[in-house]
Amino acid sequence: MSLIHLEGLSKVYRVGDQEIRALDEVNLRIEEGEFIAIIGSSGSGKSTLMHLLGCLDTPTAGRMEICGKDLAKASNDELARVRNREIGFVFQAFNLLPKLDVVSNIALPLIYAGVPSHERLARARKAAADVGLGERLSNRPPQLSGGQCQRVAIARALVNNPRILFGDEPTGNLDSATGRMILETFDALHASGKTIVLVTHDPAIAARSRRVIEIRDGRITREYAP
Amino acid sequence: MNPLVAISIGLREIAAHKFRTCLSMLGIILGVSSLIATMALTRGIEEGTRVFMQQLGGLELVSIANKEPSSRKYEFANLSPGRTLRDAEAIRRSASFISHVSPEINLNTAVATEGGGNPERRVVQGVYPDHFVIGMQEAAAGRFLTPLDIERGSRCAVVGDTVAKNLWPGIPPELIVGKTILIDNRPFEVVGVLALYEMEEQARARRAGKKSTRGFDGFRKKNERVLVPFTTMFHELRSGAFPLDSLETMKLDTLNVRVGDLDYFHPALDQVRAVLDITHRGVDDFDLETRQDWFDRMESSVRATRLSGGLISAISLVVGGIGIMNIMLASISERVREIGIRLAVGARQRDIFWQILIESILVSLLGGLLGILASLGLIEILKTIAPDQNVPVLTPDAILLAVGFAIAAGLLSGLYPSAKASGIDPITALRYE
Numbered sequence: 001m002s003l004i005h006l007e008g009l010s011k012v013y014r015v016g017d018q019e020i021r022a023l024d025e026v027n028l029r030i031e032e033g034e035f036i037a038i039i040g041s042s043g044s045g046k047s048t049l050m051h052l053l054g055c056l057d058t059p060t061a062g063r064m065e066i067c068g069k070d071l072a073k074a075s076n077d078e079l080a081r082v083r084n085r086e087i088g089f090v091f092q093a094f095n096l097l098p099k100l101d102v103v104s105n106i107a108l109p110l111i112y113a114g115v116p117s118h119e120r121l122a123r124a125r126k127a128a129a130d131v132g133l134g135e136r137l138s139n140r141p142p143q144l145s146g147g148q149c150q151r152v153a154i155a156r157a158l159v160n161n162p163r164i165l166f167g168d169e170p171t172g173n174l175d176s177a178t179g180r181m182i183l184e185t186f187d188a189l190h191a192s193g194k195t196i197v198l199v200t201h202d203p204a205i206a207a208r209s210r211r212v213i214e215i216r217d218g219r220i221t222r223e224y225a226p
Numbered sequence: 227m228n229p230l231v232a233i234s235i236g237l238r239e240i241a242a243h244k245f246r247t248c249l250s251m252l253g254i255i256l257g258v259s260s261l262i263a264t265m266a267l268t269r270g271i272e273e274g275t276r277v278f279m280q281q282l283g284g285l286e287l288v289s290i291a292n293k294e295p296s297s298r299k300y301e302f303a304n305l306s307p308g309r310t311l312r313d314a315e316a317i318r319r320s321a322s323f324i325s326h327v328s329p330e331i332n333l334n335t336a337v338a339t340e341g342g343g344n345p346e347r348r349v350v351q352g353v354y355p356d357h358f359v360i361g362m363q364e365a366a367a368g369r370f371l372t373p374l375d376i377e378r379g380s381r382c383a384v385v386g387d388t389v390a391k392n393l394w395p396g397i398p399p400e401l402i403v404g405k406t407i408l409i410d411n412r413p414f415e416v417v418g419v420l421a422l423y424e425m426e427e428q429a430r431a432r433r434a435g436k437k438s439t440r441g442f443d444g445f446r447k448k449n450e451r452v453l454v455p456f457t458t459m460f461h462e463l464r465s466g467a468f469p470l471d472s473l474e475t476m477k478l479d480t481l482n483v484r485v486g487d488l489d490y491f492h493p494a495l496d497q498v499r500a501v502l503d504i505t506h507r508g509v510d511d512f513d514l515e516t517r518q519d520w521f522d523r524m525e526s527s528v529r530a531t532r533l534s535g536g537l538i539s540a541i542s543l544v545v546g547g548i549g550i551m552n553i554m555l556a557s558i559s560e561r562v563r564e565i566g567i568r569l570a571v572g573a574r575q576r577d578i579f580w581q582i583l584i585e586s587i588l589v590s591l592l593g594g595l596l597g598i599l600a601s602l603g604l605i606e607i608l609k610t611i612a613p614d615q616n617v618p619v620l621t622p623d624a625i626l627l628a629v630g631f632a633i634a635a636g637l638l639s640g641l642y643p644s645a646k647a648s649g650i651d652p653i654t655a656l657r658y659e
Contacts, residue, residue, distance in 0.1 A: 056570060056652045077574050084572020095567045095656060099242065109571040111231050156571065 001068060003163065003195055004030040004053065009062035009072075011048050011218075022048040024218040025062070030197065032163065035190040037198045037206035040215035047168070049215065050199045054089055054166050055079040067163060084112050088157025092169035094149040096141040096156075102128065103137045106155045113160055127159040128152070131185060147178035154185060165189060167198040171205060183208055229584065232577075236585035239557070240592065250553035251593030253546025254635060257539045258597025258628040263604045264535025265624035267616070268528050274616035275524045285488060285517050287360055288495065290481040290502065293513040306509035309478040314354075316501045317483060323494030325486035326356040329456065332479040333410070333463050337452055339393050340406040340413065346392060350409055350452045351480075352459025360484045361448070367399035368418030371455050379457040383407055384418040386451035407452075410463055414454060423448045491516075543631055546593065547639035554586050554643035565647055566655025579648035583640045590636025594629045601628075 011023040022045045030036055040046040051057040052064060055071060058079070064072045067086050071079060083089075096105045107124035115123070128137055131151045141149055150170060157165055167186065171179030183205065190196050198209060206212045207226040214222040240247045279285070290313070295303045314329040331352045338345035357363075358370040366387065375382055385393075390402050399419035406413045423445035454463075460473055471477075485494040495514055502512050558565070565578055605618045 051653050054570075056656075077576075080569070080572055080574040080577075083570060089570055091570075091656070095563075095570065097564055097567060099238070099564075108568070111228075112568075112572040112574070112577060114228065117231075160572075 002029040002065075003032045003034075003067060004028070005063070005065040007063040009049075009052065009059050009064055011045075011052060011057070012060045021218050023052070023059070026218070026220055028213065028220065030195065032195055033190075033193055034211060035186075035196045035198075035209045037200060037209035037212045038215060039200055039203060039206045039212055041201060044215045045218040046199050046201075046215045048218075050166060050168055050197075053197065054087055055082045080112070084109055085160060086162050086164060088154075088160070088162040088165045090150065090153050090157050090165065090167045090170045092172040094141070094146075094153045094173070096149060096152055098141050101138050101140050102133065102144070102152050105141065105152055106159050108156060109160045123159055124155070127155040130158065131155045145178075146174050147181060150174060150178075150182050151185070154182075154189075158189070164195045164197065167196070167200075169200055170198065171200075171202075179205075229580070232581045232584040233588065235581055236588045239585055240588060243557070246553060247589055247592070250549045251546070251589060251596060253542050253544075253549045254590050254593030254632050255546075255597040255600055257542030257546050257635070258594045258632050259601035259604050260535065260542060261539035261628045261631065262598065262601035262620070262624050263608060263618070264532060264539060265627070266601075266605050266618035266620045267608060268532045268535070269621055269624070270616040270618040271528050271531065272524075273619050279517060279521070284362065285491075285521065286485045287517060288483050288485060288498070289515040290483065290498070291513045291515050293511055295509050295511040299509050302507070302509055303511060306506040306511050307475060307477075308506075309481045309512065310476060310505075311474055311478070313478070313481060313502060313505050316505050317498055320501050321483075321494065321497035323486055323490045323497055324483045326359050326484040328354055328357040328360045328480075328482045328484075329478045330357065330480035330482070331456065331459055331464060331476065333459065335410040335463070336408075337389065337393070338408045340408060342408065344393050344395075346389075348389060348450060348452050350454060350459070350463070352456040352464075353453050354456050356484075357453065357482075360482050364421040366419045366421040368403035368416070370418055371453065375455040376457050379455060379461050381412065381414045381458060381462065382417040382455065383409065383414040384420060384451075384453040385416055386420045386449045387422040388446075388449040389452055390416075390419045409452065409454065412462055420449075420451065491518075539628075539631075543635045546590070546632075547635035550586050550589050550593075550636060551639040551643060553589070554582060554640060555646070557585075558582065558643055558647045561647075562650060562655045562658040565650050566652050566658065569650070569652035570656060575648040578650070579644045582644040582647045583637070586640030586643065587633055587636040590632045590639070591629070593636075594632030597628065597632065598625055 006026055006028040009023055009026045009028075010021065013020040013022055026049065038046050038049060048057070052059055053066070055066070058074070059072050062072060063070060066082060069078075069082070071082060074082075097108070100108070103121060103124045106127050107120040110120040110123060125137065128134070131154050133148065133151050133155060136144065136148065141152065144152065165186075170186070171182055174182060186196055186198070187208065196209075198205065200206055210225060212224055212226055213220055290309060292309065295306070309329075311329055314327045317324055318327045333350045333352075334347060335350055336345050337348045337350065351357075353371065354376060355371055355373055363370065365384075368384070371382065371384060374380075385402075385407065390399060393407065394402050394405065402416055402419050405416050407416050408414075457473070460476065464471065464476070483498060485491050495516070498514060506512060568578065602620075605620055608618045
């Protein structure tokens with residue numbers, strides 16, 4: 001069974017009288033252990049797809065199975081649970097909490113998973129070490145460089161040991177050298193068996209994946225292996 | 227989410243905005259402190275009045291007073307002998323709910339020490355031993371008057387504190403007992419000295435070594451007493467002035483009774499009324515004065531004070547709640563992105579709801595605690611300026627009540643911001659700059 005299975009997935013926004021079909025009957029299967037890049041220009045619907053896959057939003061129509069559960073009509077609590085346990089998110093803008101230190105930022109998902117506090121710290125430290133953030137654990141995000149921030153974000157995404165890791169333009173705010181290092185981290189995670197879905201507009205980044213899905217006007221127009 | 231985590235997040239948030247939080251707590255602080263102060267003040271009034279009444283005889287004391295007979299019976303008014311010892315005797319025998327009866331006659335006369343030193347005019351009272359029970363007297367030294375004193379008509383006297391101090395300044399009560407006092411130039415032996423009665427405020431002033439100059443002294447009369455046996459009073463002092471009186475027919479100046487059991491207060495009054503109806507030959511020239519009216523008046527004034535104080539506190543608490551709501555709303559719009567991030571990593575809407583709600587309860591609780599501190603100061607101030615003997619009394623239930631109201635204010639004012647925060651859409655929140 002596929003890890004992610006989309007069938008006729010649509011998302012329609014209504015702006016005044018106008019209907020905007022951000023996603024139009026998308027069918028897609030993603031198997032466990034794949035490294036996929038979703039590529040498309042701005043406004044193509046790739047971010048909408050990402051948000052649906054990331055359980056941050058619900059589709060207007062269609063089926064969306066993630067980890068064997070149909071989430072198209074799921075309640076908010078169920079979606080929160082999937083976001084917490086099955087999915088790790090890495091954003092372009094890092095989205096760390098500036099008031100918390102690195103360890104607390106990494107441990108954030110564990111709070112909502114109900115993990116007791118001493119275990120939270122231990123697991124956060126281990127996740128930090130896994131992405132090469134051995135030091136600076138008591139610093140706060142504003143004191144870190146962009147690359148370090150993104151590593152913290154990756155550690156946070158991994159701390160609850162999810163099956164899928166989403167990256168939404170994870171190198172968009174980084175210089176090319178740091179971006180390359182982040183992508184190498186993704187490579188390493190893929191090698192260790194994680195399913196990785198990257199959203200990008202940059203074909204060079206997409207080329208690092210094993211399977212590229214191109215989206216235009218809310219439809220999948222092309223699928224190829226780089 | 228563990229509530230402890232929510233509390234620690236809330237505390238961190240409060241610590242990050244100390245000044246802002248303090249401002250938003252102001253209403254709660256004022257509300258809580260005024261609530262506690264009002265409760266303490268009214269409790270003090272109640273307490274003061276209760277103690278005062280207790281020392282004057284309490285609720286059990288009923289005075290039988292003279293009254294103009296009603297016009298219907300006016301023609302027969304002469305038939306009534308008035309209040310006499312017969313009344314006392316009849317009540318003692320027939321009114322079973324009455325435990326003590328104290329008939330008294332007074333004489334305003336000169337009092338001096340042996341040899342005529344320090345003469346003063348005092349009201350000398352001829353009393354029965356029941357007087358000491360009904361008046362709840364306490365002896366500082368010596369003894370009260372006894373039935374034997376009455377029977378023998380012995381020349382002995384019990385004096386109040388003020389009298390003793392004026393006649394024998396600087397001599398302790400123990401040494402006054404046994405001294406001779408001249409009442410209307412007749413020597414009496416002092417057998418007892420009454421304890422000093424004073425209001426709480428005066429007691430404090432005395433302990434502090436200050437002279438209390440202010441206010442009404444409800445115990446002045448009680449301290450200025452000279453008490454002699456009723457029979458002695460009649461035979462030695464009164465009969466000469468009123469030769470036509472006999473012990474039985476002489477009109478009493480005071481007739482007090484004590485109700486044995488307050489549960490049978492009204493039956494007791496009925497009994498007394500029935501007895502007096504007979505002894506006064508149906509003439510309604512007497513009235514039963516109870517402390518109940520007094521007590522009711524006091525209760526209603528306390529209630530009014532409590533209500534107005536409570537109203538002020540309630541307004542402050544409402545204003546305080548609105549202040550907290552305001553701050554929480556501001557805090558949420560500042561933290562939209564944070565809420566989005568929390569949602570993205572798996573917070574449920576109810577986690578966000580609780581986090582904001584607990585935060586606002588924490589703010590109000592903190593305000594409540596500061597309010598308690600403020601009320602302690604407020605009560606200290608009230609203690610020094612409180613007009614009477616009514617020292618504010620702080621009770622734990624006042625504090626609990628105030629804290630309860632503070633928490634309720636925080637809870638109610640936190641509901642709307644919490645609902646608003648938990649309804650935030652994660653995608654919008656993550657894009658929010």
